[in-house]
Amino acid sequence: MSKQPNIVFILNDHQAYHGHERVGSAGPLRPHFQKFAENGISFDNAYCVSPMCGPARRSLLTALYPHTHGQVHNENDPAYRHEVYLDNLAAGGYQNYYFGKWHAGPGCAYDHHCEGLSETGYGNPYNTKEYDDYLKKRGLPRAQHRIERVFEQVDFQKKNYFPKLKEGALYQCEDFWCGEHAVGVTVTPKETHESFFLANLACGKLEELAAKKDDRPFTLRVDFWGPHQPFFPTQEFLDMYDPKEIAQYPNFDNDLHDKPYTLKEEANKPIGDGKNIIYPNPIPWEQWQDILAHCYAHISMLDAAGGMIVDKIRELGLDENTLIIWSTDHGDALACQGGHFDKDSHMAQEVMRIPMAMNWKDVIPPGLKSDKLVFTCDIPATIADVSGCPFGNRVDGESLMKLAAPDAPGADHWRKSLLCETYGHGYGVTILGRMVTDGRWKYAATEDTLDELYDLEADPYELKNLAVLPEYDGKKQEMRKLLTEQQEKAEDPVRLEQLLGKTSAE
DSSP, rough: OOOOOOOEEEEEEEEOOOOHHHHHHOOOOOOOHHHHTTTSSSEEEOOOOOOOOEEEEEHHSEEEEEHHOOOOSSSSSOOOOOOOHHHHHHHHHHHEEEOOOOOOOSSSSGTTTEEEEOSSSSOOOGSSHEEEEEEHHHHHOOOEEEEEEEEEEHHHHHHTTTTTTTTSEEEESSSSSOSSSSEEEEEEEESSSHHHHHHHHHHHHHHHHHHTSSOOEEEEEEEEEESSBBBBBBBHHHHHOOOGGSSTTTTTTOOOSSEEEGGGOOOEEBBSSSSSSSSSOOSOOHHHHHHHHHHHHHHHHHHHHHHHHHHHHHHHHHGGGGGOOOOOOOOOBBOTTTBBSSSSOOOOOHHHHHOOOEEEEETSSSTTEEEOOOEHHHHHHHHHHHOOOOOOOSSSSOOGGGGOTTOOOGGGGGGSSSEEEEEEEEEOOOOEEEEOOOOSSEEEETTTTTOEEEEEETTOOOSGGGSGGGHHHHHHHHHHHHHHHHHTTOOOOOHHHHHTTTTOOO
């Protein structure tokens, strides 16, 4: 195809995914994403490069591991030293539009040749002039939420975050960011929620582009703030779920006796004591069912908002030459491994696995499924490939177009194993961790604690850490060798010996 394609990238934030769509349990329902995936290719073995927003989001811009681009924590924010695909596309003739969360280092999307809505840091869409203008134009009230449960987060309380957040009260988010550790219901129309606000901004821009009939290609990116907590769906989406139909999560009752300390950390009260998770979980499963119902409903609400954008592209005929990618930055540890709220520096499957799919009418055949190991860095590498605006510096991702055909020749030469990494949550503390998987086996090494080994086919919920069992020492050594090889390939400055330390370097 000679004409450069338009590129639309929809990114959800922090989505409960792995293990939550199992037989015998309700939700989360994602009809729009599932239809989207069926109309193109779905990647059923996708991982995030890091379980943290900042590192993963800069990797989504640079196609590089965090250890290379330097954004190893959410807020360490080093200056950009490597190419960003948005800048390359602008130089290649693209019009760039960006709506939503940034949280990928210093500045925001405006600093990378984009128009739209973007704020520095984590941001809060409800504080923007664009949101006020949107409400006024549509005659809508400011979003309001009825708070049903608040998790006391020790560090946040010290900083006096969200002082108006009270159980049983009506609440409006007015702080400099919008990541409340809370569960509730949006009592104003769904259009007041950030998800539909962004979707409507994006759809308005698409209508404007279709009316212009401009020959220049465009890229449009929509970064929702959800389904990251707070879980504030409207009643419409909450009514899609009966909490009683949500079966107990398979590793919810895990006592974590064979896990690294990072999986035992939990700052949210009452499920943690401010540092470690409490076992057995102080919140009974009957109440967790309600928490999960709100989470799943929030996911369904985001699904509907993303579906609006996809439908609008087709309605306007813009799908004739448009690649659409839909994914998320990382997963969520909600209710997993002893019953957590939020995620942290560990690399459990619930945090590392992500949904990912692509559509491109008449280019990617519908109904394709790939079980190849793909990850965050492959998305910007794909955008660079199809746009004809390549990165000038080395990158760690590969173009997913190599897999986007029934007998794709690139599939035979695709990676057989995958490296992911963490530096911990940051905020004054660094926790080094690396994991490698070959699709079946997964090995993780975290600094100064137990390492981990799992057979993901036999134990998809990672109930038993095989690394502590002598009979699996041979497989552990094999996976350590594979991890080292992948680190060398990725020019990772961290060494396995540094991770193992004195704890498990037998």
